[in-house]
Amino acid sequence: MNGFDNKLFDGRTVVVTGAGRGIGAAVARAFLQAGAHVVAHAGRSEEHVERDLTRGLDAAALERLSVVTGDLAAPGAGLALAGRITGLAPRIDVLVNNAGTMVGRVLLGETTPEHYDRVLDLNIRSTVEVTQGLLPALKTAESGAAIVNTVSISARTGGSPGSSLYSASKAFVSTWTRSLARELAPDRIRVNAVSPGTIMTDFHRRYSSPEKLAATATGIPLQRLGTAEDCAPAYLFLASEHLSGYVTGQVLEINGGQFMG
Ligand SMILES: NC(=O)c1ccc[n+]([C@@H]2O[C@H](COP(=O)([O-])OP(=O)(O)OC[C@H]3O[C@@H](n4cnc5c(N)ncnc54)[C@H](OP(=O)(O)O)[C@@H]3O)[C@@H](O)[C@H]2O)c1
Incomplete structure (x- = not known):
């Protein structure tokens, strides 16, 4: 029992980048549990796939999963990945652009x-490149497609010292989400974003001390840090024509009340 309607994405093809671990892994697992075929870009390698992406999946869900890898931090890498994905999935219903990190x-x-x-x-x-490369495949979706981008609470708050380029890059993607929502509406492609708050994944194990995280948690109205599983349902909601067919150009904040605005 996983809590997701196992027919919600029946027959649909979903691409999730950065899905080997953390938020992307929880999102890919949730789509699989909801019946989708998932092409998961695991990240630069398959190192975390067994620990995270495929954890707890049954044989039927695993049969609907394809895994690809590739470093995305160079010009042309996104277009190259998109080319490989369309080789596996010529029609795509949902694209989740989630790969990303602070880098340091x-x-x-x-x-x-x-x-x-x-x-x-x-x-x-x-x-931008992954989305551009997959656009022809998204346009062929039978009942309209959806793009869901992962941005960040730091796009609104500015983040903390040492994160300025990362935070500003997420603000770029938030604004790009709104622009693209208008541009792609005639093609029946909805474009939205999920903005996680402080979510306990390898991201914060790398970039934040336990003391900083404990101090953050006490300032959150819901009195705890988030989990990848807290974020996943928001992606399914924004991806589902049935649940959010009249929602486009929106950024959904998932942060326990850490930022309201
Ligand atoms: N955790 C948070 O509090 C938080 C808050 C706001 C926004 N976010 C955003 O949420 C998304 C997922 O983060 P997460 O917390 O789940 O972090 P994570 O556990 O570190 O996962 C990040 C994912 O992105 C992939 N990635 C990173 N650098 C890459 C590269 N150069 N090329 C290809 N793939 C790369 C990673 O692959 P590798 O395994 O190869 O590194 C991994 O699959 C990111 O966009 C992040 O900015 C996170």
């Missing part, structure tokens, strides 16, 4: 051109 906490004075390129190539350029 780097203060402005220490920012190098290489760091700048890596943060923006991964969080912005690859999102």
Whole structure:
């Protein structure tokens, strides 16, 4: 029993990037449990797939899963990945652009051109390229397609020191989400975003100390940090024509009340 209607995405093909672990893995698992065929871009390798992506999935769900890998932090990498995905799935109903990370906490004075390129190539350029490359396949979806982008609470708050390029890159994707929602509405493609707050994944195990996380948790109205599983239902909601067919250009904040606005 997984709590998801196992027919909600029956016969649908869903692509999730950054799905080897963390939020993307929980999202891909939830789509599989809701009946979808899922092409999961696991990240740069399959290292975390067994620990996270395929954890607890039954044989029927595993049969509907294809896994691809590829580093997305370079010009052209997103288009190359999209080409490989359309080879596996010529028609796509849902695209979740989720691959991303801070790359490192780097203060402005220490920012190098290489760091700048890596943060923006991964969080912005690859999102644009994957979407552009998969657009023809999304246009062929029978009952309208959906794109759901992962942004961040830091797009609104500015994040904390050392995250300026990352936070601004997520703000880019939020605005891009709204622009694209208008542009693609005539093609019956809805475009929305999920904006996670502080979610306990490898992301924060890497970039935030336990003391910083404990202090953050006490300031959250719901009095705890979030989990990847807290985020997944928002993606299914925004991806489902049945549940959110009149919703486009929106950013849904999933943060326990940490930021309201
Ligand atoms: N956790 C949070 O509190 C939080 C808050 C707001 C927004 N977000 C956003 O949520 C999304 C998922 O983050 P998460 O918390 O689940 O972090 P995570 O556990 O670190 O997962 C990040 C995913 O993105 C992939 N990725 C990172 N760098 C990549 C690269 N260069 N090329 C290809 N794939 C790459 C990772 O693959 P590898 O395994 O190869 O690294 C992994 O699959 C990200 O866009 C993140 O910015 C997270």
